[in-house]
Each structure stands twice: as C-alpha cells, then as structure tokens.
Amino acid sequence: MVVTREKVYTRVGDDGTTGLFYGGRVAKDSSLPRAYGAVDEAQAVLGLVRAELGRENELNDALVHIMRDLWVLMAELATLPENRHKLADGKSRVTAEMVTKLEHMIDALDEKFTPPSEFVVPGQNKISALLDVARTVVRRAERHAISAAPAPSQAGPYLNRLSDLLWTLARWQEGESLPVRSVTD
DSSP states (O other): OOOOOOOSOOSGGGGSEEEOBTSOEEETTSHHHHHHHHHHHHHHHHHHHHHHHOSSSHHHHHHHHHHHHHHHHHHHHTBOGGGGGGOOBTTTBOOHHHHHHHHHHHHHHHTTSOOOSSOEESOSSHHHHHHHHHHHHHHHHHHHHHHHSOTTOSHHHHHHHHHHHHHHHHHHHHSSOEESSOTTO
16 A cells, blocks of 8 residues: 655645635735744744753743643634634633633742843843743734734733743743843943
8 A cells, every 4th residue: 555645835825825724715914824923933932942951841841831832822813713613722722721821830930030120131041042032922923913813812811921921931041130231330
C-alpha cells in the first residue's frame, strides 16, 4: 500500500484569501487573520524562549501551558462570528476560567520577587528580553482581537492578562531590573 502525502501548499490562498475554522474564507489582511496571526507570532516567540531555557524547569512548564491555551485562542479567532456557536469551551473557545488561571499565575509569581516600582530597561538577559518581545506581540494581538472577537468573548481579557503575566515573568527572570532612571539622573 502506497501512502501519498498531501502537499504543504495548496495554492488556494494565492488569491489573497484564507480558509477559516468551521468554514468560510476571508481576505488575509482582514481582522480575523490579523488577530490570530499576531497570536501565532507570540506563540513562536514563546517557543524561542523555551529553546533558550531548556526543558526541565518551572518557566518551561508555564510556557507550555500558555502555548496550549494559545491554540484555543487561535481557533476562536479563526472562526467567523456566525460559526462561533460551534466552538467548545476550553477547546476552541477561551473561557473566563482560563483568564482566572493566568491571574493566579501572576499572583503566585508576585510572591517570588519584589517587582520594580518604575519602568525598567528591558534586556537584563536573553530570556527576559524574549519575554518582553512576546509581551509586545501579545499586546498587538490584543488590539486586533478587539475587532475580531468583541465581548462577550474572553479573547481580549485573556490576551490582556497574558501580557501582564509575560511582563511579570520577564521581571522574575531578570532577578534585578534596571530602572529607566539611574541614581545620578
């Protein structure tokens, strides 16, 4: 028996459109692909953080959990509003419980270090710098999600909390943050 592999390319999107979860096609530069594309980019940056970390540590475990959540988020953002009734909570639709879980993660981290009291200069180390890049990509995804999945969707709140969590993770990984102003300013 010969098994034939499907090609990675289909040529269907050459017309500038993309297919969505549960059907339908939209322009690649419309609100849905912009939103889930930014989430996909954030997930790729988190993968870069994981590659720098190594596998057996607390941060890696947290990132894997987040990255799995991002698949759920992308499924929701890749679905036309008229098809969202087909989504399943926690599997293809973000839930309030997923947002709360991020809040608990932030609260637990807050107990591990003293957060800076002013703006900081990013880049104390590679891991914290990559987490800050991921945070800024998540903020962009949040802006796009506002039009792609308006309330009562939990996509926006999830991304808002995730950017807060990434900021907190970056500061935790720095150990000691470099403040924007020095003592001599």
